[in-house]
Amino acid sequence: MLRMTGWEEKLDPNLRRMAERVVPGMRIALPVDYAGVSMAMTRPLIERGAGDLDLVCVPTGGLQVDMLIGAGLVRSVETSGLSLGEAGGAPRFNQAVKDGAIVIRDATCPAIHAGLMAAQKGNPFTPIRGLIGSDVLANRPDWKVIDNPFAAGSPADGPDPIVLIPAIHVDVAIFHAPMADRAGNVWIGRRRELAAMAYAARTTLVTVERIVEESLLADEITAAGVLPALYVSEVAVAERGAWPYGLWGEYGADTAELQRYAKAARSAEGFADYMRAGALEAAQ
Amino acid sequence: MIASVTPREILIATIARLLDGVHHVAVGASSPIPAAGAMLLRALKARAGAEPVRISILGSVEHNFFTNGSTELFDCAGQGRIDAFFLGGGQIDGQANINLVGAGDYPRSSVRWPGSFGSAYLYFVVPRVILFREEHTPRVFVEKVDFISAPGVSRPGIHRTGGPYALLTGKGLFAFDRARPGFRLESVHPGHSLGEIVEATGFAFAHDAAPPTTALPDPAILALLRGPVLDDLQETYPDFAAQMRREIAAAADAA
Structure with a gap:
């Protein structure tokens, strides 16, 4: 070390x-x-x-x-x-x-997003297309392939395999x-993957460029891009x-x-x- | 005029041709040539008064209209809203399998590349995937890839609305036949030969006895490329645009 x-x-x-x-x-x-x-x-x-x-x-x-x-x-x-x-x-x-x-x-990439989405919803897994026949899938024993239980075709069409990514x-x-307010609400704009990470985490640690005095939830325009303090454990200022x-x-x-x-x-x-x-x- | 067309301009014009008919094309952040091809197509369609072409440049703040984080591109592709995308590879084989992970035995690859990124998904759901790799050597174009990041073809029954459409290299243009499956050499870029391509390619491919030369952009297309398209490109890829301008000047001097 x-x-x-x-x-x-x-x-x-x-x-x-x-x-x-x-x-x-x-x-x-x-x-x-x-x-x-x-x-x-x-x-x-x-x-x-x-x-x-x-x-x-x-x-x-x-x-x-x-x-x-x-x-x-x-x-x-x-x-x-x-x-x-x-x-x-x-x-x-x-x-x-x-x-x-x-x-x-x-x-x-979409498999990682799928795993986070499962966590976000409290689900055990999320299904995802693609992957079948790749060595990415072959090297992931934690990912499973099932037959789509909702497959629309007739039985003669055969099964419709799909990959499941665990939460x-x-x-x-x-x-x-960029910023947080005094209550610990964090403005993430349109970087929604930051929210997905926080939903999936027990503890979320955030550094910000600045702390603003007014509540980020007070204005609907900033509120739309806020990760609420509910999901945030701690915030500290770190410029640049x-x-x-x-x-x-x-x-x-x-x-x-x-x-x-x-x-x-x-x-x-x-x-x-x-x-x-x-x-x-x-x-x- | 024609004598002064640079190799990169031929690649860009070829990409614009391959993209003809698409409405939404996504381009990787560090892919200036595919981006230029998409921008040229957009300019051609705008000039013709045709339906506009939408371009998403991944990782770019200016050319990113997504608002749902980095997952939205993949969701968008899954919904069938992305018509074309580009993939490369440290290795590409004759079945259009691509390897973005590494050479040698996995996981302790002797040469490790960054990773598969979105390829293991996008290759399945984007109808027109253009494989683009300027380096055309036997170490890139191999008989069989060491790791399949994404397979070129899938067995019947696997959900697959997308896949390889063409392979463009610094030496030539190939089409991909999903039924056979395999590549067919469509044309050879000026200054290269069939023999040279056979020598530089580690897999077998179909070809005519005397394949045609890759078409050069006509003067009107070239003017569009050297004018407004290069200006567009400058915003996102300033170093690349500057390099292109130097190459164009040098080619004009030599002609």
Whole structure:
């Protein structure tokens, strides 16, 4: 496990407190690059050091997942894709796969959404088309194929097989959003997958760019994009908390920084150096 | 004029032709050539006063009209509202199976690629899937993929409203015959040959003894592509648009 010194004292105490909610062996949901990744929580999670994590990427992952893998905190990753986008492959993930150091549960995007939808509705599973004949399905003993009990055709047409995805429940969901109000209502706009993650999670930890004084539910226009406080466990302010990713409607991604990471993290040593050095200053 | 058409312009014009008749096409975030082909089709239809073409660029804030998160694209496709989509692959085989996961024995792939993304679903439900891979080498076009992210064909009885329609590479254009199943070489891009394509392809495919050359865009289409379409492209793919402009200038100088 990666042990780092020199930057812990700079970490925000609120984020450190939130990170304490994560304990070893938990299943954690993290959002896709462009939806609102709480990069600000990455270092507090690494400092916290709770390992054996099972990560669920909704529905794909990138820098944050690669850093948690590099820090040795990850037991398994369920994802439909993992990369640094324009900056190329995810170096610590690719190495861990090659070494057999993590369990990979390859999925397809709509299957992850289907699993979250089952959790959202309190259902045991959601059926989904596609997948039959793929090695994605062949490597997922937890997914089942049944014959559609509502098949319209005559018996001569034969069965209509369809895949069932079991509900995805997670211990903790972590994401970043533009704003929350004093009551803990979080504005997620049209990034509805953030709500799906929260519905499926026992604990939801959110970082935001700012706290607003007026209730986000007071205006019907903002209310339509609100994840109500009912589903939110804790909120903390982290300005530019998605950096080097962008945050929709707020700021763009810092592609140069992603490229810098991609280059540095090709080796375990380079990764450790990157995590120790300049990135933190740049973030502040 | 014709002599100065760049290879990428031929690809873009070919994609616009393959998309003719679609109303809604979805394009991956990092797919500037397919996006340009879709934008060219949109411009051609607008010029002709035909029904408008809708383009969804995934991961783009400006060209994303979805309001229900990243699940909506897949729901939309499942409802039959997406007519065309593009898929690539680290490996593609003669049955149009695609591999986006990795080379070698799964799961400890010797080369790991990002993953299957939505392919294991979209390949089944989008009627016109265009396989696009510029690199045309035997390491990409293999006899049999090491991992099937999404199968090219399904046995009877499997719900399948979509699948492979064509394969476009840097060397040529293939059509896919779902009944046989297999690829057929439709045309060879200027500057390439049948022999070169056979050499670079790890699977067998049908072809004429002397396949035609891929059609070049006519001057009016080229003007549209170099004008308004390139300006459209600039907004979402500024680096790619700048590169295209440099290539066009260089080709004009050489001609």
